[in-house]
Amino acid sequence: MQDLIKTMKALSDETRLRILNVLLERECCVCEVMQALDISQSRASRNLGILEDAGFLTAKRDGVWTVYSVDWQAANRYATSLAKLLKGSPISNGVSAQDKERLKHAVRVGPAGLRK
Amino acid sequence: MQDLIKTMKALSDETRLRILNVLLERECCVCEVMQALDISQSRASRNLGILEDAGFLTAKRDGVWTVYSVDWQAANRYATSLAKLLKGSPISNGVSAQDKERLKHAVRVGPAGLRK
DNA sequence: AGAGTATATGCGGGTATGCGCATACCCACT
DNA sequence: AGTGGGTATGCGCATACCCGCATATACTCT
Numbered sequence: 001m002q003d004l005i006k007t008m009k010a011l012s013d014e015t016r017l018r019i020l021n022v023l024l025e026r027e028c029c030v031c032e033v034m035q036a037l038d039i040s041q042s043r044a045s046r047n048l049g050i051l052e053d054a055g056f057l058t059a060k061r062d063g064v065w066t067v068y069s070v071d072w073q074a075a076n077r078y079a080t081s082l083a084k085l086l087k088g089s090p091i092s093n094g095v096s097a098q099d100k101e102r103l104k105h106a107v108r109v110g111p112a113g114l115r116k
Numbered sequence: 117m118q119d120l121i122k123t124m125k126a127l128s129d130e131t132r133l134r135i136l137n138v139l140l141e142r143e144c145c146v147c148e149v150m151q152a153l154d155i156s157q158s159r160a161s162r163n164l165g166i167l168e169d170a171g172f173l174t175a176k177r178d179g180v181w182t183v184y185s186v187d188w189q190a191a192n193r194y195a196t197s198l199a200k201l202l203k204g205s206p207i208s209n210g211v212s213a214q215d216k217e218r219l220k221h222a223v224r225v226g227p228a229g230l231r232k
Numbered sequence: 233a234g235a236g237t238a239t240a241t242g243c244g245g246g247t248a249t250g251c252g253c254a255t256a257c258c259c260a261c262t
Numbered sequence: 263a264g265t266g267g268g269t270a271t272g273c274g275c276a277t278a279c280c281c282g283c284a285t286a287t288a289c290t291c292t
Contacts, residue, residue, distance in 0.1 A: 005128055012124035013250080014211075017117060020201075021212045022219050029224055030269060036219035043251065045270060056202075064259055064268045065224060072203075079202035083195035085136075086172075087188075095130075096137045103138050103152035108145055108181060109237085129280085146239060159281065161240060180238045180289050225267085 001095065004085075007078055010054035015039065016047050020056065020070070027069035029062070117211065120201075123194055126170035131155065132163050136172065136186070143185035145178070 010016060015037070022028060022036045034044040048068050051057045055074045060067050126132060131153070138144060138152050150160040164184050167173045171190045175182050 001130065001133060004133065005130055008124050008128035009249095012121055012128050014117065014121060015250085017120065018212060018215050022215050025216055025219060028219070028222070031225060032219065032222040035222040036215050038218065040252065041269075042253080042271080045268095046250080049270080061259085066269060075202040079199035083199050086191040086195035096134060099134050099138050099152050100141055102154065103141060103144070103148065106144070106148040106151040109147055125279095131280085147237095156282065157239075158241080158283080161238095162280085165240080177289085182239060 004081075006054050007082075010051055010056060013047070015043065016051055019044070019047055019051060023057065023068060023070050027067050029065035029067045031065075033068070120197075122170050123198075126167055126172060129163070131159065132167055135160070135163055135167060139173065139184060139186050143183050145181035145183045147181070149184070 011020075018037050019033055022033060028036070030041065030044050030048060033039075033048065034041050037044065048057065048059075052059055052068065055078070056071060057068045058071045060069075127136075134153050135149055138149060144152070146157065146160050146164060149155075149164065150157050153160065164173065164175075168175055168184065171194070172187060173184045174187045175184050177183075
């Protein structure tokens, strides 16, 4: 579940969505991204790093440049797994299983009702 | 693009993913969710509201209870649009279009290089 | 109307996030 | 080795987020 959260967090920022949008066009080094989005160098670098850490991008060194490109395979994996989630397949996870177990015994009374 | 960000933000929280997971099982009122996840009432209510605002849930009043259920149609819409995004279809948006335009003129030089 | 219960929300505090600035790091070239 | 340019990162600040507590609101029943 933590991986899924990291994935979603990576996609819930405008800068990073714009980066992804640009990288879908073609692979870029940091300085190209900063020019395309008209943002600072540290901002570009950091957000590229976050997207890479989340698994959406791969980085390769090309001399002085670090070239980032979309990891299509991983992106597809995320897309399909998320689609599956939203179409009804529940999260297979320890915590989630506990939740569902407790749900079986849950009744329509709130905190006050339970206090009795 | 702001909608997409809101959608992703809604999914980037453990509590909300657990709620979604439980609601995929069956529709629930607030007090059932708080029991299933063993969380406080305000926490359950607030996060249910966030998921509803993002479009994943619909709420209907049933007497004292507010019953939340997954909006399958909307969820499917999100799933497919995200899948499309990750499979290469760029974001159609004013800002993103500007970015791509600037990308055409971007070159492999950084801030120092541009200063010259 | 009044009491009781379920849900929503204002408020304050702790934590996480995103950014710019400055600087460290890394690589190529001389 | 030293210099220059591209990239990563520590730090501090402003802001956003999440939560619990207390309270307000909504609904039902007597």
